[in-house]
Amino acid sequence: MKVIISHDVDHITAWEHGRDLILPKHIVRNCIEFGLKYISGREMARRFADIARNRWHNMEEMMGFDREMGIPSTFFFAVSNGMGLSYSLEDAKFWMNRAMDEGFDIGVHGIEFESPHGITVEFNTFARLTNITGFGIRMHYLRRNDGTLRNLAKAGYRFDSSIAELAPPFRVDSLWEFPLHIMDGNILCRNSRWQDRSLEQAKDSTKAIFDASFDRGIEYFTILLHDRYFTDSFRTWKNWYIWVTEFVKANGIGFTSYNEAIRQLERDVPPAINRKTVY
Numbered sequence: 001m002k003v004i005i006s007h008d009v010d011h012i013t014a015w016e017h018g019r020d021l022i023l024p025k026h027i028v029r030n031c032i033e034f035g036l037k038y039i040s041g042r043e044m045a046r047r048f049a050d051i052a053r054n055r056w057h058n059m060e061e062m063m064g065f066d067r068e069m070g071i072p073s074t075f076f077f078a079v080s081n082g083m084g085l086s087y088s089l090e091d092a093k094f095w096m097n098r099a100m101d102e103g104f105d106i107g108v109h110g111i112e113f114e115s116p117h118g119i120t121v122e123f124n125t126f127a128r129l130t131n132i133t134g135f136g137i138r139m140h141y142l143r144r145n146d147g148t149l150r151n152l153a154k155a156g157y158r159f160d161s162s163i164a165e166l167a168p169p170f171r172v173d174s175l176w177e178f179p180l181h182i183m184d185g186n187i188l189c190r191n192s193r194w195q196d197r198s199l200e201q202a203k204d205s206t207k208a209i210f211d212a213s214f215d216r217g218i219e220y221f222t223i224l225l226h227d228r229y230f231t232d233s234f235r236t237w238k239n240w241y242i243w244v245t246e247f248v249k250a251n252g253i254g255f256t257s258y259n260e261a262i263r264q265l266e267r268d269v270p271p272a273i274n275r276k277t278v279y
């Protein structure tokens with residue numbers, strides 16, 4: 001087994017949310033998490049300070065940690081807005097360039113999942129901004145319908161990693177699907193929209209998913225942490241990520257990237273692995 005880590009960039013600044021409901025929802029969530037004792041007063045104060053200093057990403061810290069750990073992670077950036085994702089193309093471009101300069105792979109954090117035209121527009125916008133080819137996508141909130149994967153393939157995406165399912169990678173036309181096995185939000189907020197799990201509970205559920213994946217013979221295991229949570233303002237989330245990367249190393253499991261995994265899969269596996277299920 002090899003682990004593929006990715007980071008969805010959902011926010012860059014706090015004030016980009018002037019016209020959506022993200023900020024009031026965030027404040028309510030902080031109060032609930034503090035009231036339930038999942039976060040400390042210090043953590044809550046840090047979160048308010050993050051709003052005041054208008055910084056809601058942790059790109060440098062995230063890249064620094066992954067580089068130190070030798071993790072070839074992929075960062076997904078949005079090139080359009082919707083569903084509480086509100087940063088500008090200009091801000092996205094700045095951080096896409098930073099990530100590429102640091103040697104990380106980048107891809108699209110997709111907003112459009114229904115219209116084939118909308119999907120192609122996002123693909124072309126990203127290609128034009130970055131001048132790269134052979135990139136992949138993860139849909140914001142993992143949204144999809146029956147035609148999404150085929151339309152992503154048609155637009156030219158090399159891979160997608162939006163299907164939450166304990167399954168190995170599979171092909172849909174020219175697209176590789178890498179199902180998403182662990183998403184930070186599902187591990188830390190199991191039954192609600194706010195944190196309702198301790199670090200120890202998060203570790204236990206992570207180990208259980210790894211165990212189930214070994215049983216199913218999954219060779220490429222995917223983990224998502226939003227860079228937004230790699231901060232002392234979200235201590236449990238950050239500590240969980242640090243722990244899971246150390247857990248991977250301690251168990252002798254290596255890290256790889258989507259692109260490297262595809263090169264490997266295309267060398268080893270006959271290309272026509274279409275599943276019977278239609279996605």
Ligand SMILES: [Zn+2]
Pocket residue numbers: 008009010109139140141
């Ligand atoms: Zn997202």
